[in-house]
Amino acid sequence: MTSAPAIELRSFTELNAARGDLLDVYAEVRAPLLHLPNYAVTAFGERLDRHGYEPGFQAVLAYEGNHPVGYAYGNRIESGDRYWQRTDPVPPEKYTTHPTVALKEIGVRPGWRGTGIARRIHDEFLAHRDEPYVTLMVNEAAGNGKVHALYRSWGYEDIGYSQPSPASPRLTVMIRQVA
Template structure:
Protein backbone atom coordinates (compact mmCIF):
# COMPACT_ATOMS: atom_id res chain seq x y z
CA UNK A 1 0.00 0.00 0.00
CA UNK A 2 1.27 3.45 -0.85
CA UNK A 3 0.83 6.58 1.27
CA UNK A 4 -2.87 7.06 2.09
CA UNK A 5 -4.31 9.63 -0.32
CA UNK A 6 -6.02 12.84 0.67
CA UNK A 7 -9.68 12.00 0.17
CA UNK A 8 -12.98 13.24 1.51
CA UNK A 9 -15.53 10.61 2.52
CA UNK A 10 -19.19 11.56 2.05
CA UNK A 11 -22.15 9.52 3.28
CA UNK A 12 -25.50 9.50 1.49
CA UNK A 13 -28.82 7.95 2.47
CA UNK A 14 -30.70 9.06 -0.64
CA UNK A 15 -29.79 7.58 -4.01
CA UNK A 16 -30.86 10.63 -6.01
CA UNK A 17 -28.07 12.68 -4.41
CA UNK A 18 -25.32 10.35 -5.60
CA UNK A 19 -26.62 8.17 -8.47
CA UNK A 20 -24.60 9.88 -11.21
CA UNK A 21 -21.32 9.61 -9.31
CA UNK A 22 -21.98 5.93 -8.54
CA UNK A 23 -22.64 5.17 -12.21
CA UNK A 24 -19.51 7.05 -13.33
CA UNK A 25 -17.19 5.23 -10.95
CA UNK A 26 -18.86 1.87 -11.61
CA UNK A 27 -18.39 2.26 -15.38
CA UNK A 28 -14.65 2.76 -14.94
CA UNK A 29 -14.17 0.11 -12.25
CA UNK A 30 -16.03 -2.56 -14.22
CA UNK A 31 -14.88 -1.44 -17.71
CA UNK A 32 -13.32 -4.81 -18.64
CA UNK A 33 -16.63 -6.57 -17.87
CA UNK A 34 -19.19 -4.13 -19.28
CA UNK A 35 -19.77 -6.32 -22.36
CA UNK A 36 -21.26 -9.01 -20.08
CA UNK A 37 -25.02 -8.59 -19.47
CA UNK A 38 -24.74 -8.79 -15.65
CA UNK A 39 -22.10 -6.04 -15.57
CA UNK A 40 -23.55 -3.62 -18.15
CA UNK A 41 -24.01 -0.09 -16.82
CA UNK A 42 -27.75 -0.24 -17.58
CA UNK A 43 -28.09 -3.48 -15.59
CA UNK A 44 -26.14 -1.99 -12.71
CA UNK A 45 -28.36 1.09 -12.85
CA UNK A 46 -31.46 -1.10 -12.53
CA UNK A 47 -29.97 -2.93 -9.52
CA UNK A 48 -28.87 0.36 -7.99
CA UNK A 49 -32.36 1.85 -8.37
CA UNK A 50 -33.88 -1.20 -6.68
CA UNK A 51 -31.30 -1.20 -3.88
CA UNK A 52 -31.73 2.55 -3.39
CA UNK A 53 -35.32 1.95 -2.27
CA UNK A 54 -34.44 -0.89 0.11
CA UNK A 55 -34.52 -0.23 3.88
CA UNK A 56 -31.36 1.22 5.34
CA UNK A 57 -29.79 2.25 2.01
CA UNK A 58 -26.48 4.02 2.57
CA UNK A 59 -23.64 4.90 0.22
CA UNK A 60 -20.19 6.21 1.08
CA UNK A 61 -18.15 7.80 -1.67
CA UNK A 62 -14.53 8.91 -1.63
CA UNK A 63 -13.76 12.18 -3.39
CA UNK A 64 -10.39 13.63 -4.34
CA UNK A 65 -10.54 17.30 -5.30
CA UNK A 66 -14.31 16.94 -5.78
CA UNK A 67 -13.89 13.97 -8.16
CA UNK A 68 -15.43 10.60 -7.09
CA UNK A 69 -12.75 7.91 -6.85
CA UNK A 70 -14.47 5.08 -4.98
CA UNK A 71 -17.73 3.94 -3.48
CA UNK A 72 -19.50 1.42 -1.32
CA UNK A 73 -23.21 0.98 -0.83
CA UNK A 74 -25.57 -1.41 0.86
CA UNK A 75 -28.71 -1.80 2.90
CA UNK A 76 -30.33 -3.66 5.77
CA UNK A 77 -31.53 -7.21 5.23
CA UNK A 78 -33.87 -9.02 7.59
CA UNK A 79 -34.64 -12.64 8.40
CA UNK A 80 -36.36 -14.19 5.38
CA UNK A 81 -34.86 -11.70 2.90
CA UNK A 82 -34.30 -13.05 -0.61
CA UNK A 83 -30.58 -12.44 -0.04
CA UNK A 84 -30.58 -15.26 2.53
CA UNK A 85 -33.03 -17.42 0.59
CA UNK A 86 -30.63 -17.53 -2.39
CA UNK A 87 -27.65 -18.54 -0.23
CA UNK A 88 -26.74 -22.23 -0.25
CA UNK A 89 -26.28 -23.88 2.08
CA UNK A 90 -28.71 -21.89 4.20
CA UNK A 91 -26.71 -19.71 6.61
CA UNK A 92 -26.86 -20.32 10.34
CA UNK A 93 -29.70 -18.62 12.19
CA UNK A 94 -26.96 -16.78 14.11
CA UNK A 95 -26.61 -14.61 11.01
CA UNK A 96 -30.12 -14.62 9.61
CA UNK A 97 -32.14 -14.34 12.83
CA UNK A 98 -31.60 -10.60 13.12
CA UNK A 99 -30.92 -7.70 10.78
CA UNK A 100 -27.62 -7.62 8.91
CA UNK A 101 -26.16 -5.10 6.50
CA UNK A 102 -25.59 -6.35 2.96
CA UNK A 103 -22.69 -4.60 1.30
CA UNK A 104 -23.95 -4.65 -2.29
CA UNK A 105 -21.07 -3.01 -4.17
CA UNK A 106 -17.63 -1.62 -3.54
CA UNK A 107 -15.35 -0.19 -6.18
CA UNK A 108 -12.30 2.04 -6.49
CA UNK A 109 -10.90 3.60 -9.66
CA UNK A 110 -7.70 1.88 -10.81
CA UNK A 111 -5.40 4.79 -9.99
CA UNK A 112 -6.67 4.77 -6.38
CA UNK A 113 -6.26 1.03 -5.75
CA UNK A 114 -3.65 -0.18 -3.25
CA UNK A 115 -3.87 3.15 -1.41
CA UNK A 116 -6.19 2.01 1.40
CA UNK A 117 -9.15 3.83 -0.18
CA UNK A 118 -11.32 0.69 -0.40
CA UNK A 119 -10.74 -0.13 3.26
CA UNK A 120 -11.41 3.46 4.31
CA UNK A 121 -14.77 3.65 2.52
CA UNK A 122 -15.68 0.14 3.74
CA UNK A 123 -14.95 1.09 7.36
CA UNK A 124 -16.74 4.45 7.03
CA UNK A 125 -19.79 2.61 5.68
CA UNK A 126 -19.82 0.27 8.69
CA UNK A 127 -19.25 3.03 11.27
CA UNK A 128 -22.82 4.29 10.93
CA UNK A 129 -24.41 0.82 10.89
CA UNK A 130 -26.15 -0.79 13.86
CA UNK A 131 -26.56 -4.31 12.44
CA UNK A 132 -24.37 -6.92 14.17
CA UNK A 133 -23.18 -8.54 10.92
CA UNK A 134 -22.13 -7.42 7.47
CA UNK A 135 -22.35 -9.73 4.50
CA UNK A 136 -21.22 -9.47 0.90
CA UNK A 137 -20.98 -11.57 -2.22
CA UNK A 138 -17.79 -11.86 -4.23
CA UNK A 139 -16.81 -13.52 -7.47
CA UNK A 140 -14.04 -15.73 -6.09
CA UNK A 141 -12.09 -15.58 -9.35
CA UNK A 142 -12.21 -11.76 -9.62
CA UNK A 143 -8.70 -10.38 -9.85
CA UNK A 144 -7.36 -13.93 -9.94
CA UNK A 145 -8.74 -14.47 -6.43
CA UNK A 146 -7.17 -11.31 -4.98
CA UNK A 147 -10.51 -9.66 -4.20
CA UNK A 148 -11.71 -12.71 -2.25
CA UNK A 149 -8.39 -12.83 -0.39
CA UNK A 150 -8.67 -9.12 0.43
CA UNK A 151 -12.08 -9.63 2.03
CA UNK A 152 -10.69 -12.55 4.04
CA UNK A 153 -7.90 -10.27 5.28
CA UNK A 154 -10.63 -7.86 6.44
CA UNK A 155 -12.14 -10.61 8.61
CA UNK A 156 -14.83 -12.00 6.30
CA UNK A 157 -15.42 -15.74 6.14
CA UNK A 158 -17.13 -17.84 3.48
CA UNK A 159 -20.59 -19.12 4.44
CA UNK A 160 -22.09 -20.26 1.13
CA UNK A 161 -22.76 -19.62 -2.53
CA UNK A 162 -25.36 -17.58 -4.37
CA UNK A 163 -26.34 -16.77 -7.92
CA UNK A 164 -28.49 -13.63 -7.63
CA UNK A 165 -29.65 -13.74 -11.27
CA UNK A 166 -29.32 -16.08 -14.26
CA UNK A 167 -26.77 -13.68 -15.82
CA UNK A 168 -24.69 -13.47 -12.64
CA UNK A 169 -21.71 -15.69 -12.00
CA UNK A 170 -21.84 -17.93 -8.95
CA UNK A 171 -20.73 -15.80 -6.01
CA UNK A 172 -19.23 -16.64 -2.64
CA UNK A 173 -21.28 -15.28 0.26
CA UNK A 174 -19.08 -13.92 3.05
CA UNK A 175 -19.86 -12.52 6.50
CA UNK A 176 -18.23 -10.96 9.55
CA UNK A 177 -19.16 -8.97 12.62
CA UNK A 178 -19.93 -5.45 11.41
CA UNK A 179 -17.77 -3.66 13.96
CA UNK A 180 -14.74 -5.95 13.96
CA UNK A 181 -11.54 -3.92 13.76
CA UNK A 182 -8.21 -5.12 12.41
Protein backbone atom coordinates in the same frame (compact mmCIF):
# COMPACT_ATOMS: atom_id res chain seq x y z
CA MET B 1 7.53 6.43 -0.15
CA THR B 2 4.19 7.32 -1.73
CA SER B 3 1.61 9.02 0.42
CA ALA B 4 -2.10 8.29 0.14
CA PRO B 5 -4.08 10.93 -1.75
CA ALA B 6 -6.15 13.43 0.24
CA ILE B 7 -9.54 11.76 0.19
CA GLU B 8 -12.85 12.96 1.59
CA LEU B 9 -15.46 10.33 2.41
CA ARG B 10 -19.10 11.35 2.00
CA SER B 11 -22.02 9.27 3.21
CA PHE B 12 -25.47 9.33 1.58
CA THR B 13 -28.80 7.83 2.62
CA GLU B 14 -30.70 9.22 -0.37
CA LEU B 15 -29.91 7.53 -3.68
CA ASN B 16 -30.63 10.56 -5.87
CA ALA B 17 -27.84 12.57 -4.21
CA ALA B 18 -25.23 9.96 -5.13
CA ARG B 19 -26.61 8.08 -8.16
CA GLY B 20 -24.69 9.90 -10.90
CA ASP B 21 -21.33 9.54 -9.15
CA LEU B 22 -22.04 5.88 -8.32
CA LEU B 23 -22.73 5.15 -12.00
CA ASP B 24 -19.60 7.03 -13.14
CA VAL B 25 -17.26 5.22 -10.76
CA TYR B 26 -18.90 1.86 -11.42
CA ALA B 27 -18.38 2.24 -15.19
CA GLU B 28 -14.63 2.70 -14.74
CA VAL B 29 -14.23 0.11 -11.97
CA ARG B 30 -16.01 -2.59 -13.98
CA ALA B 31 -14.84 -1.46 -17.45
CA PRO B 32 -13.27 -4.83 -18.41
CA LEU B 33 -16.58 -6.59 -17.66
CA LEU B 34 -19.14 -4.16 -19.06
CA HIS B 35 -19.72 -6.34 -22.13
CA LEU B 36 -21.23 -9.05 -19.88
CA PRO B 37 -24.98 -8.64 -19.29
CA ASN B 38 -24.75 -8.78 -15.47
CA TYR B 39 -22.04 -6.11 -15.36
CA ALA B 40 -23.52 -3.69 -17.93
CA VAL B 41 -24.03 -0.17 -16.59
CA THR B 42 -27.75 -0.45 -17.31
CA ALA B 43 -27.99 -3.66 -15.24
CA PHE B 44 -26.06 -2.01 -12.42
CA GLY B 45 -28.36 1.03 -12.60
CA GLU B 46 -31.43 -1.21 -12.30
CA ARG B 47 -29.97 -2.99 -9.25
CA LEU B 48 -28.90 0.32 -7.74
CA ASP B 49 -32.38 1.79 -8.19
CA ARG B 50 -33.95 -1.24 -6.50
CA HIS B 51 -31.46 -1.29 -3.61
CA GLY B 52 -31.58 2.48 -3.18
CA TYR B 53 -35.17 2.36 -2.05
CA GLU B 54 -34.83 -0.63 0.26
CA PRO B 55 -34.61 -0.12 4.04
CA GLY B 56 -31.32 1.04 5.47
CA PHE B 57 -29.80 2.17 2.17
CA GLN B 58 -26.45 3.88 2.51
CA ALA B 59 -23.70 4.81 0.07
CA VAL B 60 -20.20 6.03 0.85
CA LEU B 61 -18.22 7.74 -1.87
CA ALA B 62 -14.57 8.75 -1.74
CA TYR B 63 -13.64 12.02 -3.43
CA GLU B 64 -10.32 13.52 -4.36
CA GLY B 65 -11.40 17.13 -4.70
CA ASN B 66 -14.72 16.89 -6.54
CA HIS B 67 -13.70 13.71 -8.42
CA PRO B 68 -15.31 10.49 -7.11
CA VAL B 69 -12.69 7.74 -6.92
CA GLY B 70 -14.41 4.94 -5.02
CA TYR B 71 -17.70 3.82 -3.56
CA ALA B 72 -19.58 1.31 -1.50
CA TYR B 73 -23.28 0.91 -1.01
CA GLY B 74 -25.65 -1.46 0.68
CA ASN B 75 -28.79 -1.82 2.72
CA ARG B 76 -30.35 -3.75 5.57
CA ILE B 77 -31.70 -7.24 4.97
CA GLU B 78 -34.09 -9.09 7.23
CA SER B 79 -34.85 -12.73 7.94
CA GLY B 80 -36.52 -14.22 4.87
CA ASP B 81 -34.95 -11.69 2.46
CA ARG B 82 -34.27 -13.01 -1.05
CA TYR B 83 -30.56 -12.53 -0.29
CA TRP B 84 -30.75 -15.33 2.28
CA GLN B 85 -33.18 -17.42 0.22
CA ARG B 86 -30.62 -17.65 -2.61
CA THR B 87 -27.73 -18.57 -0.31
CA ASP B 88 -26.74 -22.25 -0.38
CA PRO B 89 -26.42 -23.83 2.07
CA VAL B 90 -28.95 -22.04 4.25
CA PRO B 91 -26.94 -19.72 6.53
CA PRO B 92 -26.87 -20.37 10.29
CA GLU B 93 -29.76 -18.70 12.13
CA LYS B 94 -27.37 -16.51 14.13
CA TYR B 95 -26.83 -14.52 10.91
CA THR B 96 -30.41 -14.40 9.68
CA THR B 97 -32.61 -13.91 12.77
CA HIS B 98 -31.57 -10.27 13.21
CA PRO B 99 -31.23 -7.57 10.56
CA THR B 100 -27.90 -7.74 8.72
CA VAL B 101 -26.31 -5.11 6.50
CA ALA B 102 -25.57 -6.32 2.97
CA LEU B 103 -22.64 -4.58 1.31
CA LYS B 104 -23.90 -4.79 -2.26
CA GLU B 105 -21.00 -3.12 -4.09
CA ILE B 106 -17.57 -1.72 -3.37
CA GLY B 107 -15.07 -0.46 -5.89
CA VAL B 108 -12.16 1.91 -6.42
CA ARG B 109 -11.03 3.42 -9.73
CA PRO B 110 -7.85 1.73 -11.02
CA GLY B 111 -5.61 4.76 -10.46
CA TRP B 112 -6.45 4.82 -6.74
CA ARG B 113 -6.22 1.08 -5.98
CA GLY B 114 -3.59 -0.07 -3.52
CA THR B 115 -3.81 3.14 -1.48
CA GLY B 116 -6.09 1.85 1.30
CA ILE B 117 -9.12 3.75 0.00
CA ALA B 118 -11.29 0.62 -0.31
CA ARG B 119 -10.73 -0.22 3.35
CA ARG B 120 -11.45 3.38 4.41
CA ILE B 121 -14.70 3.36 2.42
CA HIS B 122 -15.64 -0.04 3.89
CA ASP B 123 -14.95 1.05 7.46
CA GLU B 124 -16.87 4.32 7.02
CA PHE B 125 -19.79 2.36 5.57
CA LEU B 126 -19.90 0.25 8.75
CA ALA B 127 -19.05 3.01 11.24
CA HIS B 128 -22.64 3.95 12.09
CA ARG B 129 -24.50 0.72 11.33
CA ASP B 130 -26.41 -0.96 14.13
CA GLU B 131 -26.77 -4.40 12.53
CA PRO B 132 -24.61 -7.06 14.23
CA TYR B 133 -23.32 -8.59 10.96
CA VAL B 134 -22.28 -7.45 7.50
CA THR B 135 -22.45 -9.75 4.49
CA LEU B 136 -21.23 -9.47 0.93
CA MET B 137 -20.88 -11.60 -2.18
CA VAL B 138 -17.67 -11.93 -4.15
CA ASN B 139 -16.76 -13.50 -7.46
CA GLU B 140 -13.83 -15.72 -6.51
CA ALA B 141 -12.28 -15.06 -9.92
CA ALA B 142 -12.14 -11.27 -9.30
CA GLY B 143 -8.54 -10.11 -9.41
CA ASN B 144 -7.44 -13.73 -9.80
CA GLY B 145 -8.65 -14.42 -6.25
CA LYS B 146 -7.09 -11.30 -4.71
CA VAL B 147 -10.44 -9.66 -3.92
CA HIS B 148 -11.67 -12.77 -2.06
CA ALA B 149 -8.39 -12.90 -0.13
CA LEU B 150 -8.67 -9.19 0.68
CA TYR B 151 -12.13 -9.68 2.20
CA ARG B 152 -10.80 -12.58 4.27
CA SER B 153 -8.02 -10.29 5.54
CA TRP B 154 -10.77 -7.86 6.63
CA GLY B 155 -12.33 -10.60 8.78
CA TYR B 156 -14.96 -12.02 6.44
CA GLU B 157 -15.55 -15.77 6.28
CA ASP B 158 -17.23 -17.85 3.59
CA ILE B 159 -20.70 -19.17 4.50
CA GLY B 160 -22.09 -20.33 1.17
CA TYR B 161 -22.76 -19.53 -2.44
CA SER B 162 -25.35 -17.61 -4.42
CA GLN B 163 -26.26 -16.88 -8.00
CA PRO B 164 -28.44 -13.75 -7.69
CA SER B 165 -29.61 -13.87 -11.31
CA PRO B 166 -29.23 -16.14 -14.33
CA ALA B 167 -26.76 -13.63 -15.84
CA SER B 168 -24.56 -13.41 -12.77
CA PRO B 169 -21.67 -15.70 -11.96
CA ARG B 170 -21.78 -17.98 -8.94
CA LEU B 171 -20.68 -15.84 -5.99
CA THR B 172 -19.25 -16.68 -2.59
CA VAL B 173 -21.32 -15.32 0.29
CA MET B 174 -19.15 -13.96 3.10
CA ILE B 175 -19.98 -12.53 6.53
CA ARG B 176 -18.35 -10.93 9.59
CA GLN B 177 -19.34 -8.96 12.65
CA VAL B 178 -19.84 -5.25 12.06
CA ALA B 179 -17.77 -4.14 15.05
